[in-house]
Amino acid sequence: xxxxxxxxxxxxxxxxxxxxxxxxxxxxxxxxxxxxxxxxxxxxxxxxxxxxxxxxxxxxxxxxxxxxxxxxxxxxxxxxxxxxxxxxxxxxxxxxxxxxxxxxxxxxxxxxxxxxxxxxxxxxxxxxxxxxxxxxxxxxxxxxxxxxxxxxxxxxxxxxxxxxxxxxxxxxxxxxxxxxxxxxxxxxxxxx
Amino acid sequence: xxxxxxxxxxxxxxxxxxxxxxxxxxxxxxxxxxxxxxxxxxxxxxxxxxxxxxxxxxxxxxxxxxxxxxxxxxxxxxxxxxxxxxxxxxxxxxxxxxxxxxxxxxxxxxxxxxxxxxxxxxxxxxxxxxxxxxxxxxxxxxxxxxxxxxxxxxxxxxxxxxxxxxxxxxxxxxxxxxxxxxxxxxxxxxxx
Numbered sequence: 001x002x003x004x005x006x007x008x009x010x011x012x013x014x015x016x017x018x019x020x021x022x023x024x025x026x027x028x029x030x031x032x033x034x035x036x037x038x039x040x041x042x043x044x045x046x047x048x049x050x051x052x053x054x055x056x057x058x059x060x061x062x063x064x065x066x067x068x069x070x071x072x073x074x075x076x077x078x079x080x081x082x083x084x085x086x087x088x089x090x091x092x093x094x095x096x097x098x099x100x101x102x103x104x105x106x107x108x109x110x111x112x113x114x115x116x117x118x119x120x121x122x123x124x125x126x127x128x129x130x131x132x133x134x135x136x137x138x139x140x141x142x143x144x145x146x147x148x149x150x151x152x153x154x155x156x157x158x159x160x161x162x163x164x165x166x167x168x169x170x171x172x173x174x175x176x177x178x179x180x181x182x183x184x185x186x187x188x189x190x191x192x
Numbered sequence: 193x194x195x196x197x198x199x200x201x202x203x204x205x206x207x208x209x210x211x212x213x214x215x216x217x218x219x220x221x222x223x224x225x226x227x228x229x230x231x232x233x234x235x236x237x238x239x240x241x242x243x244x245x246x247x248x249x250x251x252x253x254x255x256x257x258x259x260x261x262x263x264x265x266x267x268x269x270x271x272x273x274x275x276x277x278x279x280x281x282x283x284x285x286x287x288x289x290x291x292x293x294x295x296x297x298x299x300x301x302x303x304x305x306x307x308x309x310x311x312x313x314x315x316x317x318x319x320x321x322x323x324x325x326x327x328x329x330x331x332x333x334x335x336x337x338x339x340x341x342x343x344x345x346x347x348x349x350x351x352x353x354x355x356x357x358x359x360x361x362x363x364x365x366x367x368x369x370x371x372x373x374x375x376x377x378x379x380x381x382x383x384x
Contacts (some may be wrong), residue, residue, distance in 0.1 A: 067372070081282045
């Protein structure tokens, strides 16, 4: 079975859109999805940004919320709520996602994005995450091994030329291909 | 007939994609297109950039050329050539587009984008533009009225919250709506 790696940060608005639709689309395409959490923060800092580009560039940020609401409506998702703060401090949630595996990871990611963007919950709050992931995953998230794995994923993303989220990568004999943005999910699945 | 304003800069890679397909799509949708050249430079400078964001952020820029080639292939366009310099100094070409009207403007814009991105020509060179627009338009481009009209279009774009190209705007009783990016052309036409 062909594989597509889905790179996301739990603070990323357009990653929410992809997370909610990638599983059925991938199944229909006969593609296995590898869900890989990473941190946008270090990548944005390397580009000179101390926060989301949607905050750095206000006109772009204002338009993003309009566009996100349109895309969410097209896909039958609830109207997006801007969480406070924005972007969310997603470190703990990305560690939880790293601590989980397989279907449990995908289920948590969808639930976490829903809490954040459909209900405006603060995903930096362990009390918000615990009902979504369980106490064991929350504890595992704080272990050195999980922290190191997330740092490693972020370094790997940067080394692959990833500069935003969601991103998708697929390997073939011809090398590795990268797609950026929820709008390219279909292309990535078709090419995987 | 409903109207959609198509905002573009002749240096903009993704505006090339929209320029080559907007006319038939708009005709099928029963929408009149108003082709409005403007300058991205002042808008980028207001965001703190002295050049294209594709140069400011190299990882994003590298990926853009890969993505542009994929999108061009999907639409039956020739493989894009990176013009030198990039971005092109599009001031003269945008003034020529401003000097022309109606179908002559659209024809010139398509020809100019083709010269730039299908053949890698330098659209800052009057000798490249003259065969595409005629000597009269080239002369008109240097008149104070045309220069002022292009400055005004750029100011109007900024006032409308436009932060990149291509952008699309449509007015209704509910106010003005903005879409950004070639990927949103279909949505913009459907909503216009």
